Amino acid sequence: MQYLSTRGDATPKSFSEILLAGLAPDGGLYLPQQYPQVTKAELAAWRGLPYAELAFEIIRKFATDIPPADLRAITARTYTEQVYRTPAITPLKTLEPGLHILELSNGPTLAFKDMAMQLLGNLFEYVLTRAGQELNILGATSGDTGSSAEYAMRGKHGIRVFMLSPYGKMSAFQTAQMFSLQDPNIFNLAVRGVFDDCQDIVKAVSNDHAFKARQKIGTVNSINWARVVAQVVYYFRGYFAATRSDDEVVSFAVPSGNFGNICAGHIARQMGLPIRRLVLATNENDVLDEFFRTGVYRVRASAETFHTSSPSMDISKASNFERFIFDLCGRDAAQVRALWQQLEREGSFSLAGTPLFAEVGTRYGFVSGRSTHADRLDTIRTTEAQYGVIIDTHTADGLKVALEQREAGVPMIVLETALPAKFEETLVEALGRKPPRPQGYADLETLPQRFEVMDADAEQIKRFIAAHTGL
Numbered sequence: 001m002q003y004l005s006t007r008g009d010a011t012p013k014s015f016s017e018i019l020l021a022g023l024a025p026d027g028g029l030y031l032p033q034q035y036p037q038v039t040k041a042e043l044a045a046w047r048g049l050p051y052a053e054l055a056f057e058i059i060r061k062f063a064t065d066i067p068p069a070d071l072r073a074i075t076a077r078t079y080t081e082q083v084y085r086t087p088a089i090t091p092l093k094t095l096e097p098g099l100h101i102l103e104l105s106n107g108p109t110l111a112f113k114d115m116a117m118q119l120l121g122n123l124f125e126y127v128l129t130r131a132g133q134e135l136n137i138l139g140a141t142s143g144d145t146g147s148s149a150e151y152a153m154r155g156k157h158g159i160r161v162f163m164l165s166p167y168g169k170m171s172a173f174q175t176a177q178m179f180s181l182q183d184p185n186i187f188n189l190a191v192r193g194v195f196d197d198c199q200d201i202v203k204a205v206s207n208d209h210a211f212k213a214r215q216k217i218g219t220v221n222s223i224n225w226a227r228v229v230a231q232v233v234y235y236f237r238g239y240f241a242a243t244r245s246d247d248e249v250v251s252f253a254v255p256s257g258n259f260g261n262i263c264a265g266h267i268a269r270q271m272g273l274p275i276r277r278l279v280l281a282t283n284e285n286d287v288l289d290e291f292f293r294t295g296v297y298r299v300r301a302s303a304e305t306f307h308t309s310s311p312s313m314d315i316s317k318a319s320n321f322e323r324f325i326f327d328l329c330g331r332d333a334a335q336v337r338a339l340w341q342q343l344e345r346e347g348s349f350s351l352a353g354t355p356l357f358a359e360v361g362t363r364y365g366f367v368s369g370r371s372t373h374a375d376r377l378d379t380i381r382t383t384e385a386q387y388g389v390i391i392d393t394h395t396a397d398g399l400k401v402a403l404e405q406r407e408a409g410v411p412m413i414v415l416e417t418a419l420p421a422k423f424e425e426t427l428v429e430a431l432g433r434k435p436p437r438p439q440g441y442a443d444l445e446t447l448p449q450r451f452e453v454m455d456a457d458a459e460q461i462k463r464f465i466a467a468h469t470g471l
C-alpha cells in the first residue's frame with residue numbers, strides 16, 4: 001500500500017515513511033492510494049475477534065511494509081486489559097434498545113485519544129529502532145491529544161515530545177494531567193492563543209523543510225495518518241457489538257473538532273463497513289456543522305473561537321476535513337489545492353448548490369448538528385436520570401445530536417470521547433456533585449506542574465526546540 005498527498009504530491013510513500021513524516025512536503029495530508037475493501041467473508045471472520053486481533057487484521061491492510069508477525073506483536077502488546085482496564089477494550093453500553101455508547105476512554109488518560117496513541121507510541125519505537133533514528137514530536141492539543149501522546153511516549157528511547165496547548169483553556173484535570181509530567185523527554189509549551197494557533201504553528205514548523213529535517217520533527221496529531229487508521233478499528237468493533245448479522249446497518253454519532261475521529265468513520269465506510277449515517281456533532285464552534293448543513297466552509301479567527309464547556313472541541317480549522325474533501329472531489333488534488341488557496345485568501349469556500357455537495361449526504365452519509373452549553377447540561381442530566389449513566393461534556397454533544405438524527409430500525413452508536421472526571425467543573429454544574437474518578441487519579445491537580453508559557457510565534461517555538469534537542 002502506497003500513500004499520496006491531498007495536495008498532489010504522488011511520490012509513492014510507504015506506511016513507515018508517512019508515519020515519521022506526518023504532514024506531506026506540499027502541505028497536504030497523506031491518504032492511501034486506494035481504500036482496501038473488506039469482503040463479506042472477512043467481515044464474518046472478524047466478528048468474534050479480540051480487539052488486538054481485529055486491529056491487526058485492519059491495520060495490516062494499510063501498513064503493508066511492516067512484516068505481519070511484527071505488526072501482530074505490536075497490536076497484541078498495545079491493546080491489553082492492563083492498558084485499557086477492561087478485557088473488551090471498547091465495551092458497548094446500551095442505554096436503551098437501538099441506542100448505545102461505545103466506550104473509548106478506558107485508556108491511561110481517560111479519553112478516546114489513547115485508542116490510537118498507545119499504538120502510535122509502539123509503532124514509533126519499532127520503526128525508529130529499525131531505522132536507528134530519533135524523533136522530535138511537535139504536537140498541538142486542546143486538552144486530550146497532549147496528555148495521551150505524553151503518556152504514550154514518556155520514557156521512550158529516542159523520542160522527545162514538544163506539546164503546544166492553549167494557555168488557560170483546558171480543564172483543571174487536563175492541565176494537571178499534562179503539566180504534572182516530569183519526564184525529561186516531555187516539554188509542555190502553553191501558548192497564548194487557541195488550539196488553532198497551536199495547530200497553525202505545528203503546520204508552519206512542518207512546512208519549514210530544512211528545520212523539519214534537521215530537527216527530525218514528527219507529529220502525533222491526526223494529521224498523522226497512523227492516528228486515523230488506528231481509529232478505524234473501533235468502528236468495526238462498535239458495529240460488531242451492536243449487531244447480530246453483517247446484513248444490518250448502524251449509524252455512528254461523533255463529537256467532532258479536528259474531524260479526525262469521524263474521518264476514521266468515513267474510511268471504515270469506504271472500506272465497506274455497513275454504516276448508514278455518520279452524524280457529526282459540534283459544540284458552539286460550529287464550522288463543521290455549518291458546512292454539512294449549508295455547503296459553506298468558513299473557518300473562524302482565534303477571536304471568534306469560543307471557549308466552551310466541551311473545550312477539546314474548541315476548534316475552528318479542522319485539519320482532517322481536507323482528507324474528506326479530497327475524496328468528495330473525486331481525489332482531484334488540483335481542486336483541493338484551489339479550495340485551500342481560496343480558504344487562505346478569503347477565509348471560506350462554498351460548495352453550496354453543487355452536485356458535489358449533494359453527495360455529502362446521499363453518497364457519503366454525513367449529517368450534522370450542534371450543541372450548546374445548555375444542551376450539554378440538559379443531556380448530562382437526562383442521561384443520568386433516565387439511564388443512570390454519567391457522560392462527559394463532549395459525549396453529551398454527540399448524544400444530543402444523535403437523538404435528533406436517530407432513525408427507526410437503525411441502531412445509533414454514540415462514540416464516547418472522554419470520561420466525565422476530566423470535566424468535573426461542568427459535571428458539578430449539571431449534577432450538583434463530582435463525577436466518579438477512576439482509581440489512581442485522586443489529587444492529580446495538587447501535583448507540581450512543569451510548563452513554559454509562550455506567544456503564538458512559530459520562530460520562538462523553533463528556537464525552544466533547537467535549544468532542547470541540541471541538533
Ligand SMILES: Cc1ncc(COP(=O)(O)O)c(C=O)c1O
Pocket residue numbers: 111112143144145222255256257258259260261262312313394395417418
Ligand atoms: C474529548 C474529545 N472529544 C471530541 C474531540 C473531537 O475529535 P476530533 O478532533 O477527532 O474531531 C476531541 C479532540 O479531538 C476530544 O478530545
Ligand SMILES: N[C@@H](CCOP(=O)(O)O)C(=O)O
Pocket residue numbers: 140141142143144145146195220221222223257258260261312313319
Ligand atoms: N481535541 C484534540 C485536538 C487535536 O486533535 P487531533 O485528533 O488532531 O490530535 C485534543 O484534545 O488535543
